[in-house]
Amino acid sequence: xxxxxxxxxxxxxxxxxxxxxxxxxxxxxxxxxxxxxxxxxxxxxxxxxxxxxxxxxxxxxxxxxxxxxxxxxxxxxxxxxxxxxxxxxxxxxxxxxxxxxxxxxxxxxxxxxxxxxxxxxxxxxxxxxxxxxxxxxxxxxxxxxxxxxxxxxxxxxxxxxxxxxxxxxxxxxxxxxxxxxxxxxxxxxxxxxxxxxxxxxxxxxxxxxxxxxxxxxxxxxxxxxxxxxxxxxxxxxxxxxxxxxxxxxxxxxxxxxxxxxxxxxxxxxxxxxxxxxxxxxxxxxxxxxxxxxxxxxxxxxxxxxxxxxxxxxxxxxxxxxxxxxxxxxxxxxxxxxxxxxxxxxxxxxxxxxxxxxxxxxxxxxxxxxxxxxxxxxxxxxxxxxxxxxxxxxxxxxxxxxxxxxxxxxxxxxxxxxxxxxxxxxxxxxxxxxxxxxxxxxxxxxxxxxxxxxxxxxxxxxxxxxxxxxxxxxxxxxxxxxxxxxxxxxxxxxxxxxxxxxxxxxxxxxxxxxxxxxxxxxxxxxxxxxxxxxxxxxxxxxxxxxxxxxxxxxxxxxxxxxxxxxxxxxxxxxxxxxxxxxxxxxxxxxxxxxxxxxxxxxxxxxxxxxxxxxxxxxxxxxxxxxxxxxxxxxxxxxxxxxxxxxxxxxxxxxxxxxxxxxxxxxxxxxxxxxxxxxxxxxxxxxxxxxxxxxxxxxxxxxxxxxxxxxxxxxxxxxxxxxxxxxxxxxxxxxxxxxxxxxxxxxxxxxxxxxxxxxxxxxxxxxxxxxxxxxxxxxxxxxxxxxxxxxxxxxxxxxxxxxxxxxxxxxxxxxxxx
Numbered sequence: 018x019x020x021x022x023x024x025x026x027x028x029x030x031x032x033x034x035x036x037x038x039x040x041x042x043x044x045x046x047x048x049x050x051x052x053x054x055x056x057x058x059x060x061x062x063x064x065x066x067x068x069x070x071x072x073x074x075x076x077x078x079x080x081x082x083x084x085x086x087x088x089x090x091x092x093x094x095x096x097x098x099x100x101x102x103x104x105x106x107x108x109x110x111x112x113x114x115x116x117x118x119x120x121x122x123x124x125x126x127x128x129x130x131x132x133x134x135x136x137x138x139x140x141x142x143x144x145x146x147x148x149x150x151x152x153x154x155x156x157x158x159x160x161x162x163x164x165x166x167x168x169x170x171x172x173x174x175x176x177x178x179x180x181x182x183x184x185x186x187x188x189x190x191x192x193x194x195x196x197x198x199x200x201x202x203x204x205x206x207x208x209x210x211x212x213x214x215x216x217x218x219x220x221x222x223x224x225x226x227x228x229x230x231x232x233x234x235x236x237x238x239x240x241x242x243x244x245x246x247x248x249x250x251x252x253x254x255x256x257x258x259x260x261x262x263x264x265x266x267x268x269x270x271x272x273x274x275x276x277x278x279x280x281x282x283x284x285x286x287x288x289x290x291x292x293x294x295x296x297x298x299x300x301x302x303x304x305x306x307x308x309x310x311x312x313x314x315x316x317x318x319x320x321x322x323x324x325x326x327x328x329x330x331x332x333x334x335x336x337x338x339x340x341x342x343x344x345x346x347x348x349x350x351x352x353x354x355x356x357x358x359x360x361x362x363x364x365x366x367x368x369x370x371x372x373x374x375x376x377x378x379x380x381x382x383x384x385x386x387x388x389x390x391x392x393x394x395x396x397x398x399x400x401x402x403x404x405x406x407x408x409x410x411x412x413x414x415x416x417x418x419x420x421x422x423x424x425x426x427x428x429x430x431x432x433x434x435x436x437x438x439x440x441x442x443x444x445x446x447x448x449x450x451x452x453x454x455x456x457x458x459x460x461x462x463x464x465x466x467x468x469x470x471x472x473x474x475x476x477x478x479x480x481x482x483x484x485x486x487x488x489x490x491x492x493x494x495x496x497x498x499x500x501x502x503x504x505x506x507x508x509x510x511x512x513x514x515x516x517x518x519x520x521x522x523x524x525x526x527x528x529x530x531x532x533x534x535x536x537x538x539x540x541x542x543x544x545x546x547x548x549x550x551x552x553x554x555x556x557x558x559x560x561x562x563x564x565x566x567x568x569x570x571x572x573x574x575x576x577x578x579x580x581x582x583x584x585x586x587x588x589x590x591x592x593x594x595x596x597x598x599x600x601x602x603x604x605x606x607x608x609x610x611x612x613x614x615x616x617x618x619x620x621x622x623x624x625x626x627x628x629x630x631x632x633x634x635x636x637x638x639x640x641x642x643x644x645x646x647x648x649x650x651x652x653x654x655x656x657x658x659x660x661x662x663x664x665x666x667x668x669x670x671x672x673x674x675x676x677x678x679x680x681x682x683x684x685x686x687x688x689x690x691x692x693x694x695x696x697x698x699x700x701x702x703x704x705x706x707x708x709x710x711x712x713x714x715x716x717x718x719x720x721x722x723x724x725x726x727x728x729x730x731x732x733x734x735x736x737x738x739x740x741x742x743x744x745x746x747x748x749x750x751x752x753x754x755x756x757x758x759x760x761x762x763x764x765x766x767x768x769x770x771x772x773x774x775x776x777x778x779x780x781x782x783x784x785x786x787x788x789x790x791x792x793x794x795x796x797x798x799x800x801x802x803x804x805x806x807x808x809x810x811x812x813x814x815x816x817x818x819x820x821x822x823x824x825x826x827x828x829x830x831x832x833x
Contacts, residue, residue, distance in 0.1 A: 440589025656814025
């Protein structure tokens with residue numbers, strides 16, 4: 018014997034009912050006995066509730082009733098042969114007439130009792146089951162319509178009736194014996210009390226009906242047919258990377274269901290659990306999917322957890338005061354009160370000092386719970402031994418579930434690291450002694466971000482997703498996109514990282530996408546569909562999207578984004594930047610950025626501030642972290658100036674060499690930012706600060722290499738004209754160096770807390786003599802590298818290497 022249950026979406030349309038019939042026929046052909054439990058058509062129960070409430074308030078319900086009737090009649094017309102239609106129309110019409118009489122009575126009395134409400138709701142399942150059972154008769158002659166209220170017996174708790182198991186089992190077995198060999202089509206959700214009055218089984222009632230029948234008949238299997246591929250690791254509407262689980266234990270499934278997984282409901286499993294009947298969750302619309310099997314014993318799994326579940330709207334009530342400390346029976350008094358008043362408590366946590374209790378309830382129950390508590394503890398409140406209960410609303414519960422959790426150390430640490438890293442504040446924590454579940458209460462607005470972050474943290478066989486917002490689409494930004502697109506598969510395969518560009522902005526347009534923008538033709542997409550750029554709005558939208566593992570990349574040379582850095586850190590968003598202005602501003606600003614990033618647990622990476630793609634800052638930090646002490650730093654940190662002096666030889670003209678450097682993308686938009694030493698100053702200042710010196714920009718001594726006329730030029734065009742006019746000055750510098758067998762080098766030095774940048778002539782004995790292209794070079798003299806300094810050398814300018822440095826910083830964020 019198998020029991021098959023089909024949910025509302027499975028019987029929601031003529032097409033889906035056709036799919037249901039194909040499944041039933043296939044199972045019938047296998048020769049096993051079948052019980053088919055059916056829900057109301059999707060949306061019908063809600064419509065019945067709405068009509069009942071309209072009637073109770075004296076409002077017209079006739080249009081809704083007519084729509085309900087037409088919907089069922091249309092399905093009859095589409096699925097039943099013409100000779101079979103009239104008997105079904107007649108029976109359905111009787112049901113709708115009865116329903117109309119009930120609603121009219123409610124309207125006259127202006128009263129909707131739980132008993133009447135249950136009777137009204139029963140017509141959803143009666144109509145769908147009648148219709149499908151008659152359709153089945155077209156395929157096999159042994160289909161029988163069963164009104165479950167005739168065999169499932171309960172108490173008088175209308176809306177959430179408790180089943181009389183012993184009597185119900187006898188009646189079901191008698192029904193099966195009378196109809197041996199026939200397929201029973203049973204109404205889910207509904208039952209009746211001893212007086213024959215219709216009751217309902219509450220949330221998940223149709224699943225419960227299936228389990229009741231399976232238990233009574235000792236079925237070999239329960240199949241729950243729904244519209245999703247079984248139980249998944251998380252809600253697929255929130256987590257795109259959620260995947261189906263092949264099997265779960267009863268305990269795991271009950272924990273996931275209790276905390277919001279709506280595929281199956283906890284009461285469903287109780288009869289199955291007692292009889293150890295496997296439950297298979299299958300997809301009506303993807304019959305090839307094997308399903309999720311819920312059973313007593315599962316094979317060992319390498320997954321640390323089985324799933325992440327959540328309840329998206331809850332309230333918590335905090336009760337505290339000295340009157341609870343050491344007071345035996347206080348908790349029993351509190352929770353007995355709530356149980357007596359039918360208020361379900363979903364989660365409880367209590368401080369070890371017994372000074373406070375926090376518990377979670379449905380938002381609709383919170384105010385009533387507080388009123389009841391104030392009445393119950395009136396004396397304690399009056400004596401100020403208890404504080405007035407406080408409600409916190411707009412919260413959610415996130416729970417991680419799995420039997421492997423008790424065998425795996427560090428599960429809590431991994432959970433809280435993922436939440437903290439993404440700025441998700443935990444309001445309360447609960448963990449059962451079985452260690453099958455860790456639950457946290459968080460802000461409802463953070464739920465989607467939290468679930469995605471936790472999913473990334475635990476299911477490491479899938480790629481971690483970085484949600485990136487890029488500011489600046491110049492040479493560096495454009496090249497970064499090319500590199501990300503080119504190395505996408507490599508990143509996923511070797512680094513387990515997926516980079517999604519969730520936002521792009523330049524000075525003209527900005528564009529956003531939660532699912533990530535396509536980088537194959539981002540430029541045309543930005544121009545065609547982008548909004549007008551607004552930096553304040555761009556940052557605000559990035560924060561509002563509240564995505565997990567979020568990174569802001571500043572690929573500009575503008576001072577404007579710097580004003581937003583601190584606020585971005587406070588929103589727990591990491592920053593990767595090649596913009597030197599932020600770190601080379603005031604020392605207090607430099608310190609604020611580091612402190613804020615550290616406080617909020619995010620990264621601030623700026624390797625490209627100093628040496629483009631060279632690992633200069635990382636090397637310096639590694640030296641200092643390992644306990645080494647920096648004695649001296651000497652460096653050529655301007656790839657631009659390096660390129661210029663490496664090529665300013667022979668018959669070369671200084672003006673032409675500078676122009677070539679700009680055309681190759683080696684200079685800032687205004688070459689004077691490089692040639693004035695200003696850009697170099699920013700780099701040596703950042704290095705000095707990272708080396709532990711509290712230094713301001715004016716503390717760096719800069720030797721100016723440009724004539725004043727070049728510095729005073731109002732535009733870049735005028736600057737180039739001034740370079741030509743001062744050709745003799747530059748030629749003399751070149752000739753003097755060549756005459757003495759030396760080369761020109763613009764060298765920065767940090768020693769004894771003093772920083773300087775000077776134009777020097779160095780001979781072949783100097784380590785900076787042999788340079789080529791746009792190479793940067795830096796020599797670290799430390800306590801460990803005293804006799805022979807540590808040297809880092811390589812290209813220090815150009816979009817390709819700078820973008821590569823930004824890329825590397827981004828991957829380092831992913832690694833964290």
